[in-house]
Amino acid sequence: MLQSDPVDVIVIGAGIGGLTAAALLQERGISTTVFEKNRFAGGSCSSFEREGYTFDAGASVFYGFGDNERGGTLNLHTRIFRKLQIEVKTVPDPVQIHYHLPKGFDIPAYYDRKSFLDQLSARFPHEAEGINRFYRELDEVYTIIGSLPAGSLEDLTHLASIGFNHPLKAISLAMKTFRSMGKTAREHIRDEELLRFIDIEAYSWAVQDAVSTPLVNAGICLADRHHGGINYPLGGSGAIAAALVRGFEKFGGKIRFNSGVTDILVENGVARGVRLADGSEHFAKTVISNATVWDTFNRLIDDSRYQVEEERFLMAPSWFQLYLGVDGAVIPKDFYVHHILVDEWESYNRPGGTIYCSVPSILDPSLAPAGRHSVHAFVTAEMEDWEQFERGSSAYRDAKESLAASLLKRMERFMPGLSEAIELKVLASPLTLERYLNRYKGSYGPLLKPGQHILQKPQNTTPVKNLFAVGDSAFPGQGVIAVTYSAVSCASSVARKLGNPLDYLE
Ligand SMILES: Cc1cc2nc3c(=O)[nH]c(=O)nc-3n(C[C@H](O)[C@H](O)[C@H](O)COP(=O)(O)OP(=O)(O)OC[C@H]3O[C@@H](n4cnc5c(N)ncnc54)[C@H](O)[C@@H]3O)c2cc1C
Numbered sequence: 001m002l003q004s005d006p007v008d009v010i011v012i013g014a015g016i017g018g019l020t021a022a023a024l025l026q027e028r029g030i031s032t033t034v035f036e037k038n039r040f041a042g043g044s045c046s047s048f049e050r051e052g053y054t055f056d057a058g059a060s061v062f063y064g065f066g067d068n069e070r071g072g073t074l075n076l077h078t079r080i081f082r083k084l085q086i087e088v089k090t091v092p093d094p095v096q097i098h099y100h101l102p103k104g105f106d107i108p109a110y111y112d113r114k115s116f117l118d119q120l121s122a123r124f125p126h127e128a129e130g131i132n133r134f135y136r137e138l139d140e141v142y143t144i145i146g147s148l149p150a151g152s153l154e155d156l157t158h159l160a161s162i163g164f165n166h167p168l169k170a171i172s173l174a175m176k177t178f179r180s181m182g183k184t185a186r187e188h189i190r191d192e193e194l195l196r197f198i199d200i201e202a203y204s205w206a207v208q209d210a211v212s213t214p215l216v217n218a219g220i221c222l223a224d225r226h227h228g229g230i231n232y233p234l235g236g237s238g239a240i241a242a243a244l245v246r247g248f249e250k251f252g253g254k255i256r257f258n259s260g261v262t263d264i265l266v267e268n269g270v271a272r273g274v275r276l277a278d279g280s281e282h283f284a285k286t287v288i289s290n291a292t293v294w295d296t297f298n299r300l301i302d303d304s305r306y307q308v309e310e311e312r313f314l315m316a317p318s319w320f321q322l323y324l325g326v327d328g329a330v331i332p333k334d335f336y337v338h339h340i341l342v343d344e345w346e347s348y349n350r351p352g353g354t355i356y357c358s359v360p361s362i363l364d365p366s367l368a369p370a371g372r373h374s375v376h377a378f379v380t381a382e383m384e385d386w387e388q389f390e391r392g393s394s395a396y397r398d399a400k401e402s403l404a405a406s407l408l409k410r411m412e413r414f415m416p417g418l419s420e421a422i423e424l425k426v427l428a429s430p431l432t433l434e435r436y437l438n439r440y441k442g443s444y445g446p447l448l449k450p451g452q453h454i455l456q457k458p459q460n461t462t463p464v465k466n467l468f469a470v471g472d473s474a475f476p477g478q479g480v481i482a483v484t485y486s487a488v489s490c491a492s493s494v495a496r497k498l499g500n501p502l503d504y505l506e
Helices: 016-027 076-084 113-123 125-146 156-165 167-177 181-188 192-206 215-224 238-250 293-300 394-411 430-437 480-497
Strands: 007-012 032-035 047-050 053-056 090-093 095-100 106-110 230-233 254-256 261-267 270-276 281-289 318-327 338-342 354-358 372-381 422-428 467-469
Touching (some): 007 016, 007 270, 016 238, 016 281, 032 281, 047 238, 053 372, 076 480, 095 192, 125 181, 167 215, 181 215, 192 215, 192 338, 238 254, 261 281, 261 293, 281 293, 318 394, 318 430, 354 394, 394 422
Parallel strands (some): 007 281, 032 254, 095 338
Antiparallel strands (some): 261 270, 270 281, 318 372, 318 422, 338 354
16 A cells, blocks of 8 residues: 655645645645645636636636735735735726626626715615615624634634734624624615615625625625725636645645545544545645535545534535637627626526626636637536436537527627627536536535524534644635635644644735
């Protein structure tokens, strides 16, 4: 049986969560090896190329690259790359999302907060005061979180230090921790259509309605878009993962691609290392899993005592995706990069109900051949509706083509002539996501059930000693900036446990 020299930390998976934790630990001198099943880094935040087009596999809307708030937890990418002394060039995006909603309700979420609130108030003049009060609540959450150091909610040393150094902010944040975004909205707003809008503001990144979305998470995303703003990495989403790999390797970290972990080696309740698909075993003082909570505990650990039932959390759906190379003439003048389309409120949260669409080549023309654009559109989809198909079969191809045709037709509302302008079309179903992203059922990850609060999310520590979790299964949840937060708090806990605490991120 092959073995490698033991290291301090083994990380399973080179998603943004795993890579960020690995880079921060290695920078601190804690020897770390990353095993990644794919031949590329980034997982849901990777890019791929086809016929001269570069596509974002998943994420396209990026927070955390701002530079106007130097303290606290926000602008995490800026502060991590500063620490790693790696440059990631970004372009500012003037609009987070341009919403196209039922009954001709059409509104861009501008970087400029006043323009956004003025436009929303113009549509709902009778709710102007409530709108301002509600969005002020989100801003207050943002201000508190932005002034506190990032850390785990279960890390008592971290919590004690926050409580000691910032007692009033800590109390205020604790009170807001248990509140929901939707219930808070209802304290200020009555108009049903406006409350639907607040729902889609949550759904756009949380894939849940506002009542199910914690106020704290909403405060981070929906306020930060007006502070640090949305910034797109030149070269596509894969540029973030590539920069983290450079930062990790620069300090001596080792990353092994095409190295799927099949088992986490657990002895008497303690993680000792991992076994790879080639049978080799590798040992470390600590193992960090960047896989989903179901993959980690139901596939990589062969012990029913650690089994995580599907019902413990709400399993977010997977996605059906269209990657399109299009003639540039189809992109309307002054078109924004990110769009959300809802045709009717009754079905916005059902599979296919909401269409997400991004055209990042507007900000970075190198992503498409001259005179062309790369378009990424996607809708939620359930594995149950796709698992009966055989890969490569005509039935599978027909099902994908038929759904794509109906989505393209709907997208013509904001991109007239789209169907006729397509020069390249790549379609992906939940089967594709499960295969390429190595995520159980291709799911977007665990969500809180109604009534559960954020402390009931999986955190960085796990029931297995010396096994930590990082990524979108862990607190705070889905989204590249959220998994980066989970990585900072995970790396802080691991580094402290190994007797070499991380410095505060400047
Ligand atoms: C279609 C789509 C659109 C999105 N849009 C946005 C957006 O606009 N903005 C945003 O912020 N977020 C967006 N997200 C969410 C965001 O991309 C994810 O939440 C985030 O990238 C997840 O990062 P992660 O590190 O937790 O996990 P992942 O990206 O899933 O990475 C995990 C890595 O671990 C590897 N791995 C898993 N199991 C093993 C194993 N056994 N052995 C070795 N390696 C393994 C995987 O191959 C993968 O590389 C989107 C996601 C999708 C799917």
